[in-house]
Every structure is written in structure tokens, then in C-alpha cells.
Amino acid sequence: MTALSMKLPGLTEGKMNALGGRLKWPFTEKEIIKSLERLRKCAATFQFALTVEGCNVLKQTLDTATKGLQVQLDTSTKVAELAQSIGTMSGIAKEALKMSIQVKEILAFANEMEEISNDVRHLTDDVKVLSTRAQNRHRIEVLDWLSSNKYSERHREVCGKRVQGTGNWLLECGTFQAWIDQCQPALCCTGNPGVGKSVLTSLVIDHLKETFRSSQDVIAYYYFDHQRQDRKPQEALYGSLLRQVVSRQPAIPQAVQNLYETAQQDHTQALLSDLVSTFVATLSDLNRCVIVIDALDECPDRSQRQAILRTLFNIKSSALQIFVTCRPHLPEIDHHFAKATQIAIAANEGDIKVYCRLVLEKHEAGLDHIDEELKEQVVETIANQARGM
Template identity: 35%
Template structure:
């Protein structure tokens, strides 16, 4: 009997050792896979949209911008029963479009997944702007998927001979269409689209047409710019004409004065109110 028990214990110990070895192999495999996946993502887009988003969000004055969430335009756009899928926010330079977009992004993140965004900047120009923005958008979509990288993206990386050539806009677009079609709801938000490709407006028109097509397919698209959409959109869309909100300006001024110790010590409440009203009047819907 003791010999049998010893054999069982020996077998059990060997089994446990095999399990430990298998777990170690699985761990190494996961690490190698994660490393390879990160290599694919960096090849797809070195652009890390989250960093720019955090930068814009950090400049947002607490409590401001909420008005945009309460507009009938936004409510129609976010309503799954509404046909409106393209929301375009138009406003003059400096009126806070980027800040509003950051607020919308954060609001969507509270109850949705499948959110991709990009902040265009005229100071950041590329020889392949479409590849840059589409790659960045797709990367954000992919990073939110629990199932890991789509096989189509892995295949594209392999056929590119492992980074020897960048993906083309059409290749990225194809994967994005398939991915967004598989999600219950997904959102694309682009800030300052008129700064997307300053030197080649055809690139901007091409991007606009692509976003329009995605909106027709059910993707929720939110875009900001200084001017109205060009070319005209085919999808059912809404346009918000934005001017700086008076309540937001007052909140910003009050917050700025309260954060400045040297100012708060010499300005009484009445003088602060006069300063706030003067700035609002001077802004005149900037």
C-alpha cells in the first residue's frame, strides 16, 4: 500500500511540476505576444492620441462646457433611435472647440467603449497625413478590444515584411470598417479637421468623405472646425454654430482669479465681478 501511495505522490508531484512548467511557458508566450503586438501597434501608428487628450483636458476649467451636452443637437446625435450620425461643431479660433471635444470624449467614456479620437494641429504636418490619422484612430479602437489585435491587422503586418513599408490609408480603412461594423456602437471624434492638412486641402476633403461614409454605416462622428463642412455631407448630419459661452467665460475668469493668490488678495468680490463682465463683453462671442 505504501508503495502505491508513494507512486501516487510521485505522479502528483510530477503533474504539479508539469503544470508549473506549462504556466511558465504560457507566461513567456504571453510576454512575447504582447511584445510583438506592441511592435505591430507602433508600426500602425506611433501617435499616442491619449497624451494629447490629457493635455487638452488638463486645461479645462471645472464645470465648463456642459452646455454642449444639453443641446438638442448633441442629444439627437447620441440617441440610437435618431438617424443623425454626424455632428459638426463650427466656431471661431479660440472659442474652446478643443476643450469641448475633450469634454465630449470623457462623457462618452463613462458609458461606452469603442471610442477613437484625434486632435489635428497645423504645427504637426506629415507627408502621409491620412496614414497618420487613420492609423492613430485604428490603434485606439484596437487597444480597447479585449480579444486583442484583429487577425487582419496581424496579416497586414506580415505582408508588409515586418515594418519594411507603412500601411496605406486604404488598408487601414478596410480594417477599420470591419472592426467598427462588429461593435454595437463606436465613436470617432476629430478636432480641428481644417488643420489636418494645411498645404493639401484635398487630403482634408478625402478624410471628410471617409468620415461621412463611416457615419452612413452607423459610426457616430463628431468633428470640429472653424468653417462649415466642405465638401457637403451625404450622411444625415447636424451642425452646431458655437460661440464662447458666457457662463463658461465667467467660470473661467473666476477660477483663474481664485487660483492667483496675488490677485485674490487685492480684488474684492465686486471688482472680480466687474472684471468678469468686462471680459465677457469684450469676447463678444469669440
């Protein structure tokens, strides 16, 4: 085709030269016959290539297909021009022209398809966003329905009372570490009022969260408080625990979804038995679930405390671990934890010293007349006289 185009003046020269060149036929008879034969072979090859490429184009991306079609269009157009220039190849010229028209139509269609594809892609992205928003709204609705307990706010409030560097004695205690490492079922920490059980509980919660941060293990907790009594303490406890367990799951468990839908249809709140059975069902999907309950003795009614402990200890799940703090010498608690691990909590001498030093530092401006030796004597005296209180 290149050789032919070089001899055709209309394709390679200016208008005046092309006009003069057309008066003289540039090919001999031998060259015409040879060119015709070569064009026939090119046409056959081109048709075969179109068939093969037509199949392959369907497998390519739209951009790649468009580029391939554009090459085919350029080729068929050039074949048509060359055939028309020779004059005697009207059949090949018509076929090449027909192909070029078809390719143009396909290209136009491909462009339309690209626009449609972009629109569909944008619509798909929008649908995904809307679907995610709807799922998030539904998730929040289910969680709020399970419990309105502000457990995280209460936890932050207790953490605010904690002095940095205190309480580590409990985390370093061999009994506590064995409870975690050996997945022992229950640990009860007892102590008199005012020794800092709730503050230690907040430390345990944060320690467990950090320990299991990279795992699928779940930590759920509940602070009883005599100043904030729930009308139905058992429902409040299990609703809050279930909410925390569900919030750690990538999707709402089917058991929880079924419970929610049934309650919505009946316009009722979930029964205690349903909350407990659903909580137990969610444990089957967990490797470990640690339940931390602070100040169980502040649950307002002894029968309620008994029922809570009876239910917890009746749950047959190797995934469940229980950590409880309370006052000592409560019969219902002693009964259930008789065979469980226990730790007695008392004011720790090291923690008292840390706290006293912090107080002295805060009032340093008014104590500048007291030397460091005397300050340390004050700290030692207070720590010695505390006697675990």
C-alpha cells in the first residue's frame, strides 16, 4: 500500500502536481496485475483479521476495544482510498468502504456505551453509599433498642478519677494474670467501700481492651451505681452487655435481628429471657468474651443479685469469662464464687504514696517552706497509717 500511494500523485503531491499527474497513468500493465493480486491477498487477510479481532474485542476493556476499532477504521479507510485510486478494484473498494462505515457505527456505539458505563458506575457507587448509610442507621437503631445505657460515659467518668501509675499491682498479680492467660471462668475481687474498686475496674477494662486489641475477643462491662438505679437491673445489665458484644461484630447477628424484628412487630420490649438467650447465642460466634461487672453489691436487691449470678454461672460457654468486684461477705456472692478465683482488694501502700506525692506537687506553691525530706516523711506516715483503707 505504501508503494502504491507513493506512485499516486493525488495522495502525495499538491493540487497542481496532482492534476498534471492524473493525465498520465503511473502504472504499467504488469504493475497493475501484480498490485491487484497483492490487494486481493490484503483484502482476504484484512477480513480474517476483522473476524478474529471482532471476537477478541469482546474480551477487552472498552478503552482497548475503542483503540483497536480505530486502527481497523484507519486501515479499512486506507484500503478503500487505494482501491478507488486504482479504479479497477471497485469490489474491494466497496467492501473496504462498507467495513469502514460499520466500524464507524461500532465506534459511535462504543462511545455511547462508555457514557452509559460511566453513568452506571456512578449509580452503583451512589447505591453503595445509600446502602451503607441505611445499614448504619439500622445498626444504630438496633443497638439503641438493645440498651440506652451510657456505659462508655460512665467508664470515662471513673477513669477520670484514676491516678497514673496506680493499680498496677493488680495487673501484675499472679492470680490475675493466670485468670487471663489460662482463660479461667471467673474472678471475684472483694474490698470494703472506698478502697478504689471501681477505679481498679476501669484499669482492668482498659488493660483487657489493650491486650485483646488485635484479636476478635470481646470485652463488655457494666458499672452498678447506687446513685443511678435502673428499674429493671437485670434487663439493663444484659441489654448493655448484648449491645457491646453486637457493636464489635461486623454485622448484626441473626439472633439479634430476629429478636429486634419480633419486638418491632409486637411493639414490645424484649423479655429478660429473650435477652439472655440471645446473648448466649452470640457467644457461639466468639473465641472469648470477658464480662466485667463492677460493684455488684450496689445492685439494689439481693434477689436480683442472686438471679444475675445464677444466670451467668449457668451459661455453658467456654468463651465466657467473668470479672466481678463487690463488697466482701455477701452470702449470695460467696456462694457462687466459692470455687472461683478471688483477690482481696485493699488500699495499696505504693498507690497511696503515688497519690500523696501528686497532691503535694499540686500544692507546691504553698508548701515551698517544707523541704523534700519532710514531704517524704509525710508521705510515708500517711501510707503506713492507712492500713489498707
